[in-house]
Amino acid sequence: MSRPTPLRDVHESLGATLTDFAGWLMPLRYGSESAEHNAVRQAAGLFDLSHMGEIFLTGPQAADALDYALVGHLSALATGRARYTMIVDERGGVLDDLIVYRLGDEEFMVVANASNAGKVADELMTRAKAYDARVEDRSDEYALIAVQGPRSQEILATLTDADLAGLKYYTGLPGRVDGREALIARTGYTGEDGFELFVAVQDAVPLWHALTAAGEPYGLKPAGLSSRDTLRLEAGMPLYGNELSAELTPFDAGMGRVVKFDKPGDFVGRSALEAVKDTPPRRRLTGLVARGRRVPRHGYPVTKDGAVVGEVTSGAPSQTLGKPIALAYVDAGIDAGEGLAVDIRGRQEPVDVVELPFYRRNK
Amino acid sequence: MSNIPDDLSYTKEHEWISGLEDGLVATVGITAFAAEALGDVVYVQLPEVGSTVEAGDSIGEVESTKSVSDIYTPVGGEVVEVNQTLVDDPSLANSDPYGEGWMFKVRADGDAADLLSAEEYAALTSGES
Structure with missing residues (x-):
């Protein structure tokens, strides 16, 4: 209970x-x-x-x-x-x-x-x-x-x-x-x-x-x-x-x-x-924004050219950005600038790496 | 207790289906119970018009803030129409699941398996809620 x-x-x-x-x-x-x-x-x-x-x-x-x-x-x-x-x-x-x-x-x-x-x-x-x-x-x-x-x-x-x-x-x-x-x-x-x-x-x-x-x-x-x-x-x-x-x-x-x-x-x-x-560190906590509308979620693999290079720790549709966002641990050795994807139930969905935080309030 | 219209049939996967009795084109959507359980629907992926589907196939998905679910088709046949308005405004699945939130239409080529009446579906969901 x-x-x-x-x-x-x-x-x-x-x-x-x-x-x-x-x-x-x-x-x-x-x-x-x-x-x-x-x-x-x-x-x-x-x-x-x-x-x-x-x-x-x-x-x-x-x-x-x-x-x-x-x-x-x-x-x-x-x-x-x-x-x-x-x-x-x-x-x-x-x-x-x-x-x-x-x-x-x-x-x-x-x-x-x-x-x-x-x-x-x-x-x-x-x-x-x-x-x-x-x-x-x-x-x-x-x-x-x-x-x-x-x-x-x-x-x-x-x-x-x-x-x-x-x-x-x-x-x-x-x-x-x-x-x-x-x-x-x-x-x-x-x-x-x-x-x-x-x-x-x-x-x-x-x-x-x-x-x-x-x-x-x-x-x-x-x-x-x-x-x-x-x-x-x-x-x-x-x-x-x-x-x-x-x-x-x-x-x-x-x-x-x-x-x-x-x-x-x-x-x-x-x-x-x-x-x-x-x-x-071997992996770096990285901010990802999906190009499509499917949502990267906790535990989904991050991939590049078909190889697994990381894992999503949190993901959700972002109200503020109007796109799905995610935090992921991504291998530090790879060039994360281009070609990253998240394996969303078998389909490689392209994502872009962004600076964190995704949202910062105006002070 | 969520809304379960008497004049629809239901599946254990929390879909509703109408129009089967006409032997023509069946319309499918998710139930109010499913929409409430999912929370705000943010993305709906529907099958392609013209595709052939078999009863029980996963033919799309519904994403909400917290989760994602497959959409199954209760009947086989040809997909003749999908609700583009819903794709553009997925919140219709929450606000009007039995109306504007319908998902796709299938020209059925056979009977649907294991459909539930409104009464049976109400019993199913009262056990889950």
Whole structure:
């Protein structure tokens, strides 16, 4: 049985198509996922992300414990700031990608993907043992609601006195939204401006209704995981299980920049990652745009002159580009400029290589 | 519960077929249940007019945001018409699956195998939804 989020009844009353995702019963879409996608690009979308994991590290050595446990330099993070980072194993393989919020000198919140949350909490507990820091998986206490899209700030401003204009990208501060305590973070996974609101489970339903009412004049729509996936894909953002896995290092995924070798002390995976950091990866994460209308999808081979030269990790029809797009790992040795195709159920469909991301918002 | 018109016949592959009883040209499309399960249809590939097909053949495909499905023909015969309007606007498969969203017409050269009545199809889909 999949676990429901605190908003399950709301999703059902909205007529959502529900799906199992990482052991959770989640809204896939409420109506047309294309309309939800477009609402986020043009106005705003409302997402239930309560499946995400929230793991807290507190104590005098919480920062040091995270420096050891993760590839990032979290002790250098200022209070109120957030950082995208990863947790790897001893071989350097990615166990999850994370956002870490520094809530205080001695308090951090690690947000993990639903599929990995238990594993990440266990690893953090093991890795923090030698430190004066407490690790608590508080995922059950929190609901997470995201408002994403260009109208997000205006919508949220009707429900809070918090200084949203002063809240920069990748920052988070405690505040009140609709009279309820919330951690208000300017983060997201859509390629748009937006906010993520971490609230107590019992506040999820009233906050959802308040945001729905506040967003109505601005064109806000509830949006499901289907549009979340196409939005992040257009924004070129990796998805764990597709572009990231324990078989790949951050360098393999083209994300070596998240590994901070210059931080003090050892960290899990350091020696393995130092050994590969200057070795060009065998395959490169590549953006593809199909010339035709058939969609390259996860697992399809990338070919050149009939030979397999890579594999699609994510693919979808792009609302914004009007063409199918895909992320793929493609052999670094080949000239990807011309003649690439994706084997779509036996037919070689021509694709062009493009710079990532596929979509970048106007700031 | 999705819409299942009484006057059509259905297949286990979630297609509808009409016009068979006239012994002339049958029209085929996908059901509202199929369209809802797929989500927004973004691309429809249909057989060529004039091609000969056999009952049960995969003769096209329907792509949505999240998935792709084959289109099977419930009857054999000659494809006499395809819905070019649907190719140009695949969202018709979602908005009007039994009307403007029809897919192709076949001059049937035999009986269709294993067709379901509306009642039988309703029973099938209530088990799947």
